[in-house]
Amino acid sequence: xxxxxxxxxxxxxxxxxxxxxxxxxxxxxxxxxxxxxxxxxxxxxxxxxxxxxxxxxxxxxxxxxxxxxxxxxxxxxxxxxxxxxxxxxxxxxxxxxxxxxxxxxxxxxxxxxxxxxxxxxxxxxxxxxxxxxxxxxxxxxxxxxxxxxxxxxxxxxxxxxxxxxxxxxxxxxxxxxxxxxxxxxxxxxxxxxxxxxxxxxxxxxxxxxxxxxxxxxxxxxxxxxxxxxxxxxxxxxxxxxxxxxxxxxxxxxxxxxxxxxxxxxxxxxxxxxxxxxxxxxxxxxxxxxxxxxxxxxxxxxxxxxxxxxxxxxxxxxxxxxxxxxxxxxxxxxxxxxxxxxxxxxxxxxxxxxxxxxxxxxxxxxxxxxxxxxxxxxxxxxxxxxxxxxxxxxxxxxxxxxxxxxxxxxxxxxxxxxxxxxxxxxxxxxxxxxxxxxxxxxxxxxxxxxxxxxxxxxxxxxxxx
Amino acid sequence: xxxxxxxxxxxxxxxxxxxxxxxxxxxxxxxxxxxxxxxxxxxxxxxxxxxxxxxxxxxxxxxxxxxxxxxxxxxxxxxxxxxxxxxxxxxxxxxxxxxxxxxxxxxxxxxxxxxxxxxxxxxxxxxxxxxxxxxxxxxxxxxxxxxxxxxxxxxxxxxxxxxxxxxxxxxxxxxxxxxxxxxxxxxxxxxxxxxxxxxxxxxxxxxxxxxxxxxxxxxxxxxxxxxxxxxxxxxxxxxxxxxxxxxxxxxxxxxxxxxxxxxxxxxxxxxxxxxxxxxxxxxxxxxxxxxxxxxxxxxxxxxxxxxxxxxxxxxxxxxxxxxxxxxxxxxxxxxxxxxxxxxxxxxxxxxxxxxxxxxxxxxxxxxxxxxxxxxxxxxxxxxxxxxxxxxxxxxxxxxxxxxxxxxxxxxxxxxxxxxxxxxxxxxxxxxxxxxxxxxxxxxxxxxxxxxxxxxxxxxxxxxxxxxxxxxxxxxxxxxxxxxxxxx
Numbered sequence: 001x002x003x004x005x006x007x008x009x010x011x012x013x014x015x016x017x018x019x020x021x022x023x024x025x026x027x028x029x030x031x032x033x034x035x036x037x038x039x040x041x042x043x044x045x046x047x048x049x050x051x052x053x054x055x056x057x058x059x060x061x062x063x064x065x066x067x068x069x070x071x072x073x074x075x076x077x078x079x080x081x082x083x084x085x086x087x088x089x090x091x092x093x094x095x096x097x098x099x100x101x102x103x104x105x106x107x108x109x110x111x112x113x114x115x116x117x118x119x120x121x122x123x124x125x126x127x128x129x130x131x132x133x134x135x136x137x138x139x140x141x142x143x144x145x146x147x148x149x150x151x152x153x154x155x156x157x158x159x160x161x162x163x164x165x166x167x168x169x170x171x172x173x174x175x176x177x178x179x180x181x182x183x184x185x186x187x188x189x190x191x192x193x194x195x196x197x198x199x200x201x202x203x204x205x206x207x208x209x210x211x212x213x214x215x216x217x218x219x220x221x222x223x224x225x226x227x228x229x230x231x232x233x234x235x236x237x238x239x240x241x242x243x244x245x246x247x248x249x250x251x252x253x254x255x256x257x258x259x260x261x262x263x264x265x266x267x268x269x270x271x272x273x274x275x276x277x278x279x280x281x282x283x284x285x286x287x288x289x290x291x292x293x294x295x296x297x298x299x300x301x302x303x304x305x306x307x308x309x310x311x312x313x314x315x316x317x318x319x320x321x322x323x324x325x326x327x328x329x330x331x332x333x334x335x336x337x338x339x340x341x342x343x344x345x346x347x348x349x350x351x352x353x354x355x356x357x358x359x360x361x362x363x364x365x366x367x368x369x370x371x372x373x374x375x376x377x378x379x380x381x382x383x384x385x386x387x388x389x390x391x392x393x394x395x396x397x398x399x400x401x402x403x404x405x406x407x408x409x410x411x412x413x414x415x416x417x418x419x420x421x422x423x424x425x426x427x428x429x430x431x432x433x434x435x436x437x438x439x440x441x442x443x444x445x446x447x448x449x450x451x452x453x454x455x456x457x458x459x460x461x462x463x464x
Numbered sequence: 465x466x467x468x469x470x471x472x473x474x475x476x477x478x479x480x481x482x483x484x485x486x487x488x489x490x491x492x493x494x495x496x497x498x499x500x501x502x503x504x505x506x507x508x509x510x511x512x513x514x515x516x517x518x519x520x521x522x523x524x525x526x527x528x529x530x531x532x533x534x535x536x537x538x539x540x541x542x543x544x545x546x547x548x549x550x551x552x553x554x555x556x557x558x559x560x561x562x563x564x565x566x567x568x569x570x571x572x573x574x575x576x577x578x579x580x581x582x583x584x585x586x587x588x589x590x591x592x593x594x595x596x597x598x599x600x601x602x603x604x605x606x607x608x609x610x611x612x613x614x615x616x617x618x619x620x621x622x623x624x625x626x627x628x629x630x631x632x633x634x635x636x637x638x639x640x641x642x643x644x645x646x647x648x649x650x651x652x653x654x655x656x657x658x659x660x661x662x663x664x665x666x667x668x669x670x671x672x673x674x675x676x677x678x679x680x681x682x683x684x685x686x687x688x689x690x691x692x693x694x695x696x697x698x699x700x701x702x703x704x705x706x707x708x709x710x711x712x713x714x715x716x717x718x719x720x721x722x723x724x725x726x727x728x729x730x731x732x733x734x735x736x737x738x739x740x741x742x743x744x745x746x747x748x749x750x751x752x753x754x755x756x757x758x759x760x761x762x763x764x765x766x767x768x769x770x771x772x773x774x775x776x777x778x779x780x781x782x783x784x785x786x787x788x789x790x791x792x793x794x795x796x797x798x799x800x801x802x803x804x805x806x807x808x809x810x811x812x813x814x815x816x817x818x819x820x821x822x823x824x825x826x827x828x829x830x831x832x833x834x835x836x837x838x839x840x841x842x843x844x845x846x847x848x849x850x851x852x853x854x855x856x857x858x859x860x861x862x863x864x865x866x867x868x869x870x871x872x873x874x875x876x877x878x879x880x881x882x883x884x885x886x887x888x889x890x891x892x893x894x895x896x897x898x899x900x901x902x903x904x905x906x907x908x909x910x911x912x913x914x915x916x917x918x919x920x921x922x923x924x925x926x927x928x929x930x931x932x933x934x935x936x937x938x939x940x941x942x943x944x945x946x947x948x949x950x951x
Contacts, residue, residue, distance in 0.1 A: 033547070033550075036551075045555075053941075053945060055918075178503035178507075181477055181503045182478050182503055183476045184477075184478075184479065185473050186474040186475065186476075229470050229474060230514065233469070233473045233510050233514065234514045236510075237508075240507040240508070241507070241508065369523075371522070371523060374522060374523065381515060385519075399530075400529060401528065402526050407528070409526070410523070414525060416524070423581065426608070429530070429611070430577045430578055430581050431578040433533035434533050446518045460578045
């Protein structure tokens, strides 16, 4: 019999052990809400909820590695559903193209809510054990994958060709920026979504995807709000400085030159990142957000390492209806080796290896004043002035509003405006009751956006 | 520095270049001294200035402090019930949502504070449930309503009652009048007497219709005055109400004319016995004044004679008990005579209307026993136990009416026998009710119905109607189980 340690993340300052029991045999840290967040859409979540009753499942079994069950659907044979508990993944032989399907969600929900109805056995049916073995084998293959021999001449040719294209594009970008600035930006709001279209397309042609992406970010500026001038000017001047950095790249420190290359669109191969020194830690998923840009959905997962006291940002991109692959939801914890993309302020990361989680109650230090947060922001910007998102945690703040603007005020009585939409602000106020709370958020373009807040042993994710 | 930079950015560097003051940091002077184009120098200065500002931002002091939410005295709903409520709101499952709200009200508990904003928004949409929803929002709800002008209207009806009639929305005024009518009927009349003439025709009509509940003789003088209202709809409504008030001048004249038109005669039966028989006289034609009180002179029903039709109309607003007494008969005898009349079929709707309105048990039973009753309101004259044998006769005509009647706001469990009969009917006609009604029905099924539901859900047959029905049964099983779990 295993001893279970269930850790509930309720305060950003301390992680308290609130439940310890020998009755529950496996670590089950996903709760109902978190499981529902794994659903690809609302319809799947609803259907999953309807399947979360023992009566729907002819077979319900589990052990420390997996959960599996058989659900009678409209077909003659029951659907066989399995869930990998080590590194959450779903498998089902139903014809649904959604992932996870309603059966996977239903089984997981049922397990989260009513473990007692599951038969505990180490003997797994073939469809479960074979699937788990395949997954394990795939992970091992990925880890040991050797680099194919590279044709150095061809690669050098490709690099040279791209350098040439980027350099050409960069010249055009600088000329375009100069033209815009010479004429003034007062008229931009009248053609906000078109004025950069041609140069954006040109950057795509010049294989400077990063610059094209930053030009597209101009569309995110709300030209009806006061303050658009500064946001637009920041975006345009940053592009110019990046181009300047590219021109003088040989005289820049290595880390800064790499930052500039990344901003322009040179990607660091995944294999190269995986070779870097990992940070082994117990990580908490602080927030998961999705944003759509054209046909691409960007998933941003913020993690915090309890031992290393470091933030990490996992970025995933999904084209069209591509199913989401990361089964991480806010509030869960993972034991993992994480590797950071090389940068002057390493933040973007990827998981190299994830292991079965063990309870890790711990303690973390969190600032309680915005002055400290601003100091951290200054430090980050001094190292990399192009940093888009700077994560922060703070405790002892309270929400308030004045003149139609929302603020959070720290223990010293100092306040910062927040960028959360109004409905999130009211949720925040309702949850906190006007009292003090702790928060995790991201500072972007000088605006504070709170993602998670907690007080009195409870927390809510404002973005979910 | 920033102002200068922004000014140049807006106007363009051809028109304006930022002025570098002597106090400006050295970096600006150095950038300005670069031997490059003015656009190059400007963009470098702009980026430097913005990053300088961002990196050096300090928190501000604001003079705004919100009051803290008062402590909640009631228990906060947690666990499965809270999770289900959240899911029901997200899925817009109104049936389950309604039940969960009912359960929370019943337990005298409040929802978690983080759900309150969504519930307050819901209360704005569902005005009829406003009080209930605001109630389960507890102190957090009251507190947020004070802070948010959008939600403030939710509390208006509960706090500043004296002003609602003068300043509230039509809906809140109607709610106010309905409540007043229940607690103090005369005060409601007094309120309308003073203000009704200032309302438009639609409002006058809407407010008058609210008086239908609890009509009494004391309302007559007020209603009489409205017989000269400018709006025809208002006049018709007022006449209808006066007809219903037993003892009002209109009702009395209807009663008198009815008694003149009908009579009971005795005739020999099989030569030895005598039998009473109802006669409707075609020789008596009511006054012209009667036809000004909403009574039609000419029959609109095919094959029904005018005098029978007139008598029927007069009959529909007369208390059966009073009629029986005047005819020196018991209620059973009087309804018997009407039903034996050759024109009984034509009189049925009027008899039903009178029986429903005055909840006359003898008449209701007689009409129900015929087996062709159409107005389910007849059941209101009976006790719940007495109603049982009659429910099924309403299934074939309009099943949704029966379900609307059976499914009450208190979610009272249906007798198991009735539940079985309903499910048996639905297994044959699964599309007689819609999916939400199936769900609503599940919430009133007794716990012992599970084996029956299981039997239907596991029926091996696969025809398309049955498949739909089986799915409904599975969902109902889930809901019955859920209801049991959150009891």
